[in-house]
Amino acid sequence: MDFTKTVDSLISDLFMDLELATDDRTHPYRHGYLATTQVDHIPAQRTIIIRRILPGNEILIFTDYRSPKVQEIKQQPQVGLLFYDPNKKLQIRLQATAKIHHQDALCLREWSKLSDHRKTDYQTTLPPGADLLEEDLVSSHDPTLGSNFFSIISLTPLNIDVLELRPNGHQRIVGKYENREWTGRRVIA
Numbered sequence: 001m002d003f004t005k006t007v008d009s010l011i012s013d014l015f016m017d018l019e020l021a022t023d024d025r026t027h028p029y030r031h032g033y034l035a036t037t038q039v040d041h042i043p044a045q046r047t048i049i050i051r052r053i054l055p056g057n058e059i060l061i062f063t064d065y066r067s068p069k070v071q072e073i074k075q076q077p078q079v080g081l082l083f084y085d086p087n088k089k090l091q092i093r094l095q096a097t098a099k100i101h102h103q104d105a106l107c108l109r110e111w112s113k114l115s116d117h118r119k120t121d122y123q124t125t126l127p128p129g130a131d132l133l134e135e136d137l138v139s140s141h142d143p144t145l146g147s148n149f150f151s152i153i154s155l156t157p158l159n160i161d162v163l164e165l166r167p168n169g170h171q172r173i174v175g176k177y178e179n180r181e182w183t184g185r186r187v188i189a
């Protein structure tokens with residue numbers, strides 16, 4: 001990162017980079033790690049793909065409505081999202097407020113852009129995490145389920161913590177997102 005820039009513009013640049021990742025399967029930020037809180041208060045993390053960045057730095061992730069993370073988010077909408085670019089040695093930690101979209105205009109819009117193959121991810125007859133019976137070697141799909149279980153997790157950032165490891169001195173910035181604006185500062189790494 002170009003640390004001669006203002007902290008606010010560095011954060012805007014990072015979001016532009018995240019947006020590039022939504023269109024580039026090889027981008028280091030394509031995969032992030034989403035942390036939620038289970039109903040028993042134990043943290044849960046999983047790999048996710050960021051699918052879209054909307055105006056207002058809203059990050060969209062697609063998921064199956066029946067997956068446990070959906071209930072976890074409904075119960076505790078504050079979540080963590082982590083990215084790491086090993087080439088730049090750059091870590092991005094976000095805390096965000098998550099919202100579940102299900103069978104609304106946003107879901108319909110995104111569903112219509114998915115290929116038939118991608119749609120099958122959300123058309124398993126059994127919910128994610130259900131036991132596979134011995135006779136079922138693979139989970140079965142039912143295309144007539146349509147978009148019933150397709151849902152979107154939208155994340156609105158609360159704050160960001162960016163750390164870049166450098167041989168001549170690590171660099172770190174933190175920022176807060178309020179009223180659709182970032183305010184940030186440099187801190188000790």
Ligand SMILES: Cc1cc2nc3c(=O)[nH]c(=O)nc-3n(C[C@H](O)[C@H](O)[C@H](O)COP(=O)(O)O)c2cc1C
Nearest residue numbers: 031044046047048049062063064067068069070128
């Ligand atoms: C490379 C990779 C990408 C993934 N992307 C997603 C994703 O975008 N959305 C999703 O719901 N699960 C995704 N998964 C699966 C999750 O990591 C997780 O196993 C699944 O969603 C169940 O999570 P839960 O039981 O905590 O709800 C991905 C897994 C891998 C390995």
